[in-house]
Amino acid sequence: MLILSQTTRADARKNRDLLLAAAREAVAEHGTDASLRDIARRASVGIGTLYRHFPTREALLEALLNANFDVLHARADSLLASPDPGDALMTWLGELAAGAATYQGLPESIMNALADEESGLHASCAQMRSAGGRLLERAQQAGSIRSDVTLSEVIALTLGLAWAAERSEASDLAARLLSTAMYGLAARDH
Incomplete structure (x- = not known):
């Protein structure tokens, strides 16, 4: 169970980093109103993952x-x-x-x-x-x-x-x- 928890945390950190990188790119291109769905797509994660990390x-x-x-x-x-x-x-x-x-x-x-x-x-x-x-x-x-x-x-x-x-x-x-x-x-x- 401990290994699963460490893996889960590592995956969550990886997803957060991917989301931030994708957001930097999308916001640079489209401004602060960039599509959140597009950001999730660029990060190769689902929209639910984006909202788990960034609720708004x-x-x-x-x-x-x-x-x-x-x-x-x-x-x-x-x-x-x-x-x-x-x-x-x-x-x-x-x-x-x-x-x-x-x-x-x-x-x-x-x-x-x-x-x-x-x-x-x-x-x-x-x-x-x-x-x-x-x-x-x-x-x-x-x-x-x-x-x-x-x-x-x-x-x-x-x-x-x-x-x-x-x-x-x-x-x-x-x-x-x-x-x-x-x-x-x-x-x-x-």
Whole structure:
């Protein structure tokens, strides 16, 4: 019985890995609304196996994106030591926009997950958002960024820029738009 249990766990890990690889491929091709049946087919497993591992589309997206969100969280922590808080925030927001543009539909999925505490993706998005909040607060305290701007507004702006960039032919559009947005966010002496 012990051998069967170890084999079953190994098969389950293998199926999960196959599903994640297939999901990366399908989501890269078709965006976050990629067919779950197609993902299961690509992984050579049944749709029931997909749902056993990932009961919702959000759970599958969370598994795909966890590594990206972990990197953004760690990056925010490392940028807290940057001598220029405004530049640190812009760097992090640029990385957020680039990461959000990885898959078609991802900016909208992140915004929806941040607004929906029941979403399987909410916790990962909220941790990433919290990390960015520390950078924004530091930039505001240093007088680099307007004090009347909220984190929700900055995140929405950045994800909106990523959404616009994913629909453009220009490869540098997100960076150009973010630079323009940062100019508008900059604190000004009156």
